[in-house]
Amino acid sequence: MGSIGIVGGGVVGLCAGIELLEAGHQVAIVDDDAEGGAASWGNAGHIAVEQVEPLASMSMVRSLPQRLFMRGGPLGFPPSAIGEWVPFGLRLLAAARPGQFRNGCKALAPLLAGSMPAWTSLVDRIGASELVRQDGHFVLWHGERAAREGRASWLASETGTARVHDATQAESEMLSALCKSPVAGAVRFSGSGQIADLGELRQALRKAFLERGGALVAQRGELRLTGSRVEIGGVDAEQVLVCAGVRSRELMEYTGHKVPMIAERGYHVRADAQDWPADLPPVVFEERAMIVTRYRSEVQAASFVELGKADAPANPRKWERLERHVAELGLPIAGPFRRWMGCRPTLPDYLPAIGRSTKASNLYYAFGHQHLGLTLAPITARLVASMVAGEQPALPLAPFDIQRFA
Numbered sequence: 001m002g003s004i005g006i007v008g009g010g011v012v013g014l015c016a017g018i019e020l021l022e023a024g025h026q027v028a029i030v031d032d033d034a035e036g037g038a039a040s041w042g043n044a045g046h047i048a049v050e051q052v053e054p055l056a057s058m059s060m061v062r063s064l065p066q067r068l069f070m071r072g073g074p075l076g077f078p079p080s081a082i083g084e085w086v087p088f089g090l091r092l093l094a095a096a097r098p099g100q101f102r103n104g105c106k107a108l109a110p111l112l113a114g115s116m117p118a119w120t121s122l123v124d125r126i127g128a129s130e131l132v133r134q135d136g137h138f139v140l141w142h143g144e145r146a147a148r149e150g151r152a153s154w155l156a157s158e159t160g161t162a163r164v165h166d167a168t169q170a171e172s173e174m175l176s177a178l179c180k181s182p183v184a185g186a187v188r189f190s191g192s193g194q195i196a197d198l199g200e201l202r203q204a205l206r207k208a209f210l211e212r213g214g215a216l217v218a219q220r221g222e223l224r225l226t227g228s229r230v231e232i233g234g235v236d237a238e239q240v241l242v243c244a245g246v247r248s249r250e251l252m253e254y255t256g257h258k259v260p261m262i263a264e265r266g267y268h269v270r271a272d273a274q275d276w277p278a279d280l281p282p283v284v285f286e287e288r289a290m291i292v293t294r295y296r297s298e299v300q301a302a303s304f305v306e307l308g309k310a311d312a313p314a315n316p317r318k319w320e321r322l323e324r325h326v327a328e329l330g331l332p333i334a335g336p337f338r339r340w341m342g343c344r345p346t347l348p349d350y351l352p353a354i355g356r357s358t359k360a361s362n363l364y365y366a367f368g369h370q371h372l373g374l375t376l377a378p379i380t381a382r383l384v385a386s387m388v389a390g391e392q393p394a395l396p397l398a399p400f401d402i403q404r405f406a
């Protein structure tokens with residue numbers, strides 16, 4: 001077994017690191033996120049096994065006008081990032097064509113089907129079973145028409161290993177009691193789940209990685225290509241794995257790959273949990289494109305897809321809108337709010353990139369997990385470990401090859 005250097009210690013890098021250590025490799029993770037500010041630790045915490053249809057679809061394209069931020073929706077196209085989102089949008093349109101979309105569904109469905117078993121196996125092995133809660137989630141509506149259409153749409157949708165059914169009378173009453181006006185409709189999913197606390201998850205994964213003999217190197221990782229081999233400056237490793245979220249683009253493009261990835265920026269506000277029920281699974285307020293998640297001692301409201309540059313300043317209007325949603329709905333969430341913005345690493349076909357480089361013989365990659373990186377991290381880690389071992393992965397990896405953008 002050889003030595004492997006991983007660039008990126010978000011949820012994908014840490015899960016891969018643990019899996020590779022368990023397979024007998026020596027592993028070092030190089031990560032420069034000292035504070036835990038990456039997307040992995042600020043997301044909605046939802047193990048979204050139901051999201052089996054890639055977002056690059058004609059129905060998503062048709063719904064774009066109603067989803068714009070200026071019309072009250074979640075979607076933002078900052079003018080300063082036009083050079084990013086125009087080429088991304090053109091590629092997305094191509095990926096949304098029916099044949100491409102069907103191929104995307106075929107690729108994503110088995111990955112998502114394996115995601116909950118991969119999570120439960122991982123947390124059991126690291127002694128942190130309580131971090132995965134398999135209690136489904138709710139979607140609700142306040143308007144009669146939105147409830148009718150939303151419910152019909154979910155009941156007719158492909159939801160993979162998750163099941164969806166009408167919320168019971170008691171559940172609807174409990175959800176209505178959380179808001180200042182009664183809900184007009186709600187559905188409950190089963191088979192989906194949540195991470196009980198993202199801060200605790202980060203600690204548990206880092207601890208498990210160190211206990212298995214891994215090394216965490218707190219620095220920025222730079223790649224150096226010499227001939228057909230790549231190395232991480234300052235790290236002695238035979239093989240290199242790039243799991244650097246949205247910043248994988250610069251690393252992979254340095255080695256000669258084309259990576260048309262964009263930062264899909266999302267926002268959250270968090271407050272002390274106080275009156276939000278401790279055992280309530282995530283609740284999606286679909287008319288406001290907002291998901292509220294209870295963590296151990298905090299409650300979080302998250303939303304927005306802003307197609308932009310990873311390092312551009314956050315737009316405070318997004319946080320203000322989230323805080324307004326909370327107030328208008330009358331939710332029992334009181335400030336002061338802690339505000340956060342993070343980047344989903346998204347490729348235009350909304351499939352991840354998992355594979356072995358054709359440009360450097362010792363380079364592997366796992367990034368681009370878009371809205372599903374938390375959900376897919378442990379199953380991705382398994383696929384990476386099979387690849388590195390030279391075994392046949394449990395799922396075909398061809399749809400995730402980054403050369404699809406060459």
Ligand SMILES: Cc1cc2nc3c(=O)[nH]c(=O)nc-3n(C[C@H](O)[C@H](O)[C@H](O)COP(=O)(O)OP(=O)(O)OC[C@H]3O[C@@H](n4cnc5c(N)ncnc54)[C@H](O)[C@@H]3O)c2cc1C
Binds near residue numbers: 013342369
């Ligand atoms: C608002 C929001 C809500 C979301 N909700 C969900 C959800 O409910 N469920 C779900 O499944 N997914 C969700 N996601 C998506 C999910 O968070 C991401 O897909 C996932 O976190 C990506 O993980 P990652 O490890 O690839 O990248 P990251 O979390 O970005 O981690 C990458 C790490 O690499 C480090 N790094 C990068 N470059 C270098 C370098 N050169 N040297 C050293 N270190 C480097 C970074 O500092 C960082 O620590 C959400 C995202 C957002 C923004």
